[in-house]
Amino acid sequence: MKNVRSRTRVASLVGAAALALALTACSGVKTGSGGGNASGGSDYPTKSIEMTVGASAGGSSDLISRALSKGMGEALGVAMPVVNKPGANGALVAKELKTQKPDGYSISVQNASLFAITPLAVSADEAVKADDFDIVYGVSRDDYVMATNPKTGWKSIADMKASGKTIRYGTTGVGTGAQLNSALTFATAGIKATAVPFDGGAPNLTALLGAQVDVSTMQVGEAIENIKAGKLVPLAVFSAERVPFLPDVPTAKEQGFDVQVSQYRFITTPKGTPQAVKDKLIEAAKKTYATADYKKFNEENNLTPLEVPGDEVANMLKADLQSNTDKLKKFGISLASNS
Secondary structure, three states: OHHHHHHHHHHHHHHHHHHHHHHHHHOOOOOOOOOOOOOOOOOOOOOOOEEEEOOOOOOHHHHHHHHHHHHHHHHHOOOOOEEEOOOHHHHHHHHHHHOOOOOOOEEEEEEHHHHHOHHHOOOOOOOOOHHHEEEEEEEEEEOEEEEEOHHHOOOOHHHHHHOOOOEEEEEOOOOOHHHHHHHHHHHHHOOOEEEEEOOOHHHHHHHHHOOOOOEEEEEHHHHHHHHHOOOOEEEEEOOOOOOOOOOOOOEOOOOOOOOOOOEEEEEEEEOOOOHHHHHHHHHHHHHHHOOHHHHHHHHHOOOEEOOOEHHHHHHHHHHHHHHHHHHHHHHOOOOOOOO
């Protein structure tokens, strides 16, 4: 009789456990999924988050990614290593990110030029579309400056034109804002020029410092240290108004050439990342933006905050792609042939 009662109690306990498991399954809760689960990633993050950057170490994209990864990693309580994978103006990283699991453990700070300029320089198969990613949040804007080596003796675009030579100009790559600003300037000024594209800001800067090219266009943050040291001479900035960080440098428009293309960056994840995961990334980014260290980083690197929602960034990209398309058509410029 005791054995019967014992077996009955065991059966009851097993039945209760089975019922509990069934209810858990119905509630949609999954354990051990690392944040990309059906419940929206309430436990995210539970491991390190990899941040890839499509440029070599030392350029603006790399520096920005490292500053963000430090702050966001601390805010989220996990490591956030930065992995450099330069190539094709960031397209290699973008295509790799596109294939990653949308669980928040693979993220990247991407450049506007990849989506608003590069498609105008490559084939449709090579182009990367903004719609292929979740744009999480904006980061910052960086204006461009055209500079020369002091050996040329030039102080302005007019001086460069007066030299009468075919200009060898460096850019940060094919389909970049550096290339577009340069090509538009030479076309509107009637200057013969040949492009020398480099894979990122660091090698482009090195080439100019070594007088391997006559001029280079790069982001202000990449050039300003050498400008202040007298190792480079700025010829123009490509913004609507003078850049606060270089108040004595006239815009291209002031010199008679209406050329205005800027670079901006934003945090992206693979398409379909749960909103709860993106919300945590946004929260971590905002905490980072609010720190004294990050604000100091922006100031030291001459970056203008662009801390806006992802949908606003997406609208900017669409507008810029159309504007750039119209400019190239107007002046009959092919970025592919300027490579």
